[in-house]
Amino acid sequence: xxxxxxxxxxxxxxxxxxxxxxxxxxxxxxxxxxxxxxxxxxxxxxxxxxxxxxxxxxxxxxxxxxxxxxxxxxxxxxxxxxxxxxxxxxxxxxxxxxxxxxxxxxxxxxxxxxxxxxxxxxxxxxxxxxxxxxxxxxxxxxxxxxxxxxxxxxxxxxxxxxxxxxxxxxxxxxxxxxxxxxxxxxxxxxxxxxxxxxxxxxxxxxxxxxxxxxxxxxxxxxxxxxxxxxxxxxxxxxxxxxxxxxxxxxxxxxxxxxxxxxxxxxxxxxxxxxxxxxxxxxxxxxxxxxxxxxxxxxxxxxxxxxxxxxxxxxxxxxxxxxxxxxxxxxxxxxxxxxxxxxxxxxxxxxxxxxxxxxxxxxxxxxxxxxxxxxxxxxxxxxxxxxxxxxxxxxxxxxxxxxxxxxxxxxxxxxxxxxxxxxxxxxxxxxxxxxxxxxxxxxxxxxxxxxxxxxx
Ligand code: NAD
Numbered sequence: 001x002x003x004x005x006x007x008x009x010x011x012x013x014x015x016x017x018x019x020x021x022x023x024x025x026x027x028x029x030x031x032x033x034x035x036x037x038x039x040x041x042x043x044x045x046x047x048x049x050x051x052x053x054x055x056x057x058x059x060x061x062x063x064x065x066x067x068x069x070x071x072x073x074x075x076x077x078x079x080x081x082x083x084x085x086x087x088x089x090x091x092x093x094x095x096x097x098x099x100x101x102x103x104x105x106x107x108x109x110x111x112x113x114x115x116x117x118x119x120x121x122x123x124x125x126x127x128x129x130x131x132x133x134x135x136x137x138x139x140x141x142x143x144x145x146x147x148x149x150x151x152x153x154x155x156x157x158x159x160x161x162x163x164x165x166x167x168x169x170x171x172x173x174x175x176x177x178x179x180x181x182x183x184x185x186x187x188x189x190x191x192x193x194x195x196x197x198x199x200x201x202x203x204x205x206x207x208x209x210x211x212x213x214x215x216x217x218x219x220x221x222x223x224x225x226x227x228x229x230x231x232x233x234x235x236x237x238x239x240x241x242x243x244x245x246x247x248x249x250x251x252x253x254x255x256x257x258x259x260x261x262x263x264x265x266x267x268x269x270x271x272x273x274x275x276x277x278x279x280x281x282x283x284x285x286x287x288x289x290x291x292x293x294x295x296x297x298x299x300x301x302x303x304x305x306x307x308x309x310x311x312x313x314x315x316x317x318x319x320x321x322x323x324x325x326x327x328x329x330x331x332x333x334x335x336x337x338x339x340x341x342x343x344x345x346x347x348x349x350x351x352x353x354x355x356x357x358x359x360x361x362x363x364x365x366x367x368x369x370x371x372x373x374x375x376x377x378x379x380x381x382x383x384x385x386x387x388x389x390x391x392x393x394x395x396x397x398x399x400x401x402x403x404x405x406x407x408x409x410x411x412x413x414x415x416x417x418x419x420x421x422x423x424x425x426x427x428x429x430x431x432x433x434x435x436x437x438x439x440x441x442x443x444x445x446x447x448x449x450x451x452x453x454x455x
Contacts, residue, residue: 004186006162008296009075010304010337017165019025019185023194023377029183030198033125033152036180036338038053041122043148045103048148054093054175059085062171062255063086066136070164071295075131075241075304075338078296080258088136092144094420095441099148102441104391113454117211122150122446125200127185128171129192129215131206132160132306137231138206139168141424145443146204147177150397156185156192160306193218200315202232205265209358209429212418227433228441231358232337232386233267236415236438237401238279239273247391247413248282254389254415256290259303260362260399261310264346264387266415268355269366270375276368282368284329287342292335304338305414314340314361317354321345321365324352331363372397376404385427391417408434 004020007013014395021029025104040048041332055398059066067081076084077179102120109116128142135157155166169184185195189211196215201227206216212228219226236254238247254266257344271279295303296417305311311334340361348355348365379388392397402410408425411417418424418436425434434440 002187004159004162004188006073009091009138009306009343010074010310015072016188018166019293020087021185021191022187023197026185026191026194027198029154029185030195030200032180033154033183034177034199037125040147040178040181042153043150045100045148048150049099050279051172051176051397052096052144052148054260054325055172055177056089056096058171058175059092062167064169066164067395068296069167070135070161071303073163074135074161075295075366076258076306077300077303078104079298079300084134084136085423089139090421091436092351095144095148097443098438099145102136102438103149103445104308106215108234112405115419115450115452116163116264117368117450117452119448119450120149121448123444123446125152125154125199126204126444127154127156127195127200129156129195129200129203129207130158130161133157133258133263135161135164135226135454136168137418139165139439140203142206143168143172143182147172147182147443149441149444151202151444152183154185154195154198156187156195159188161194162186185316186279195354205229208385212431214316219366227435228431229263229335229424229433230429230431231357231360231384232263232265232426232430234264234387234389235268235270235379235382235405236266236389236391236411237369237379238271238275239267239372239390239394239397240274241393241397242275243393244275244279245282248288250391250413251420252283252286252290255364256362257416258275259274259305259339260364261306261360262416264409264416264418265360266358266364269364270369270378272375273368273370275349276366279342280329280366282346287344290342292339292341294337296340301442302342305361308338311338311340314343314359314363317352317357317363318343318356318360321348321352324366326352326354328367332339338381346415350378372401376401379405383429385386386430387411387415
């Protein structure tokens, strides 16, 4: 049997070796899910809700231990691991409350003996190929509404968050979800590819554009419902009427929280020339207060870079920006424990990779702009479109700017924020489809149209 070795990214130590899947075991898991799904879908919603309610209670009971598992395998600072698990609870509550109203059969027409209804039926067996950076959030956004709406789920955690994925499975099974209704699939890209080759009714992917595009290319001709939640290069514009210190403190956190390894991290900042210097000074002040170090330490703010190869990406962006004339204000180098010094550049422009390619690390470029029109043009100069923000006390001005920006989510005087009540989606290379909100429950169902004439 093949195994998957799991290392602690902060120390390099081997922390576990777990049995991994291969093409044959993935195929038999897919068949098992196929036969288990109809009975799960036939249960009253209240019974599926009861399982998810028990799962929520189990997460609460084991929260500290689950946070340690996540931190050990991903390098996420322990406080942020606890934050993620606590944040998950609100999402579960939202799904539990909204599952029934979002999927109730709607009568949309009734007249002269003719009735028209929309019924929401489960997709069937869905595959979820997931990322490591927020494994509970991005996994839970899929498997909780998918299970509530009567689907069976083949869940492949990232190879960098496998122990966390196995913990999810254990807690779901203990909570009463049948073993073959939620099945973890263990391994890396080749196991993801094997999963995608099975007879599935939907594939829900969170990860990089490169992998998402490869999946879309293979899955396209098979007419399987496909959702892709991909990367971003999220911009924020700080207007001349904004308070530079308040904006800087919020944006430094938005850029570097979770060690900058968030899909909606602030990745580019445009600042009006009138307050540029005071903003940059306040930003540096904040960033230099961030403690880099051992992810298990409660006071650590910047933890390990999860995938070692990302350190090369960060080094390359730093070298490219310096070669093209940017000013390195702080950081720009690796530190012990697979960490990267929080890095801030000014004097940047869009010829530099730092301003156009996803960095996925604690690194940011701050560019000076002369007016709102220039800011809008630069914000839209991207192949991505996940989130974008504006800082200004003037709501009308912020709305005018954000109304012109191509992004799935827009922020006024805030950033790096996700709400279960709002749809989470991207434009362009940030993906297709959505999770969260009531649409993110309905997305796991197929609307069936009923035309009913009284005889
Ligand atoms: P990744 O693309 O390297 O891996 C994602 C998943 O795909 C993993 O489970 C991996 O094993 C699997 N995989 C790899 N090759 C495959 C193949 N050929 N076929 C099928 N599956 C395959 O991405 P990652 O490093 O895990 O995640 C980081 C990326 O995810 C960033 O770009 C980030 O912005 C993005 N992300 C987006 C969101 C969002 O909501 N839009 C959320 C979190 C992360």
